[in-house]
Amino acid sequence: MPEKVREHVLKKIRCMSFSGKRGQVAKYILDHHIEAAFLTAAELARRAGVSEPTVIRFATDLGFSGYPALQRALQDLVQQELTTVDRIKIRALRRQNKDPAVQSLWQDLRNLEETIKLIDPKTMAQVVEKLFRADRVIVVGLRMSAALATYMRLALKKSVPTVVAVTRGDGSFFDELVWATSKSVVVGIGFPRYSRATPGYLAAARAKGVTTVAITDSELSPLVPHADHVLLARCRALSYVDSFTAPIALIGAIATALSLRSEHTERLEELEALWKRYQVFY
Numbered sequence: 001m002p003e004k005v006r007e008h009v010l011k012k013i014r015c016m017s018f019s020g021k022r023g024q025v026a027k028y029i030l031d032h033h034i035e036a037a038f039l040t041a042a043e044l045a046r047r048a049g050v051s052e053p054t055v056i057r058f059a060t061d062l063g064f065s066g067y068p069a070l071q072r073a074l075q076d077l078v079q080q081e082l083t084t085v086d087r088i089k090i091r092a093l094r095r096q097n098k099d100p101a102v103q104s105l106w107q108d109l110r111n112l113e114e115t116i117k118l119i120d121p122k123t124m125a126q127v128v129e130k131l132f133r134a135d136r137v138i139v140v141g142l143r144m145s146a147a148l149a150t151y152m153r154l155a156l157k158k159s160v161p162t163v164v165a166v167t168r169g170d171g172s173f174f175d176e177l178v179w180a181t182s183k184s185v186v187v188g189i190g191f192p193r194y195s196r197a198t199p200g201y202l203a204a205a206r207a208k209g210v211t212t213v214a215i216t217d218s219e220l221s222p223l224v225p226h227a228d229h230v231l232l233a234r235c236r237a238l239s240y241v242d243s244f245t246a247p248i249a250l251i252g253a254i255a256t257a258l259s260l261r262s263e264h265t266e267r268l269e270e271l272e273a274l275w276k277r278y279q280v281f282y
Contacts, residue, residue, distance in 0.1 A: 009073045012062060014219055021050040025058045027220040029074070031236065037074035041067040104237070108245040111234040115246040118232045127229050128257045130211050131156065134185040137163040138176045140201050141189035144242050148189045148215070151248060155255035158271070169197035177201075180210045187213045190223045191235045191242060202226035215247060 010033060018026040028048040029036045036044055044067075045052040059070040131137060137160050141149025146167035153165035166173045180186070186205035190198045194216075202212045203226045214227035217235050224230050233250040237243040275281060 009062070009070070009077060016062070018058070018061075018220075021054045022058045022061065023220060024048045024050050025055055027218055030220065031218055031234070033074055034078050037071060037078045039071075104243070107236060108243055111236055111243060111246040112249060114234045115232070115250060118234070119250075123229055123231060124254070124257070127213055127231060128254060128261060130185050130213070130229070131160060131254070131258055132261045134160060134183060134211075135162065136180055136184040137187065138173070138180065138184070138205075139163065139165045139187045139189065140173060140198055141165070141167060142169045142195040142198055144244075145189045145191055145195070145198075148244060148247055148251065152187065152189070152251045152255070155251055156258065159255070159258045159261075166201075169195060173197075173201045174204070177205060177208065177210070180205065180208060182209045185211045185213060187215060188223050188227065189215045189247070190221060191217050191244075191247065194222050199223050199226050215250065 010030060013026050013030060016026075025044070025048045028044065032047075039047065041055045042052050045055045048055070056067050059067045062070060064070040064073070137156060139149045139152045139156075141147070141152075146165075149165040149167050153163050156163045164176055166176060177186070186202060188198050188202040199222045202214065202223060206212050206226055206228070211229075212227045213229045213231065214221065214223040215231050215233065216223045217233060218224075219230070219232070231250060231254075233247040235243050235247060
């Protein structure tokens with residue numbers, strides 16, 4: 001395998017179209033390429049939820065002679081990526097006690113670190129600009145992602161008074177979409193296991209000429225094909241309990257950037273006066 005191809009193995013995976021079982025392998029490697037670099041074909045198959053022959057076929061589809069060649073390419077990439085500090089952190093993490101709660105906190109930290117590396121400042125600036133100029137913002141998040149949609153609505157409310165959150169897949173999204181214009185923005189939030197309705201809502205908004213933004217975990221997420229702008233946040237967890245530390249931090253970053261763009265001092269002062277008058281807080 002030529003050195004150039006080995007160095008850009010992740011880019012090649014992103015550019016190729018994989019579906020079905022091989023799509024699961026691609027998603028796992030893109031989301032966990034450091035771990036994947038040190039897994040056997042059987043271990044990678046188990047974690048991706050596929051058979052070992054599927055992993056081997058995936059490697060050959062990429063142009064490698066077999067899985068060992070793909071693994072070496074990933075290991076070469078990891079060695080280039082990891083700084084000395086990263087290596088120390090990884091060793092320290094392995095030495096930590098194996099208490100699940102502590103390990104979960106370490107995983108959240110890793111999700112945050114990876115999310116920072118994933119953020120494209122240009123895309124972030126474009127999203128903030130669109131939200132700043134929007135006449136209406138609709139945030140969609142279903143099932144567990146409903147918590148993120150509610151948080152985003154609250155975080156944006158002081159800067160975008162017309163923001164609403166749709167947290168049920170009962171068709172109420174269309175009650176909001178009917179009021180949207182070409183200046184509106186629909187933000188779809190979706191993390192594994194992805195709700196089937198959210199990509200459809202984004203597609204409907206896009207068909208109407210509304211700007212769409214996806215906040216999700218991977219470039220292979222079903223939300224991505226229907227989004228004009230994509231912001232990624234890692235959400236890997238140690239169990240079935242979703243890890244939303246990084247997505248919440250990303251939403252907070254958007255809200256912070258937007259608040260610095262908005263001039264609403266008088267409105268905030270009025271809001272503070274109302275809170276005080278009606279004793280909203282202790």
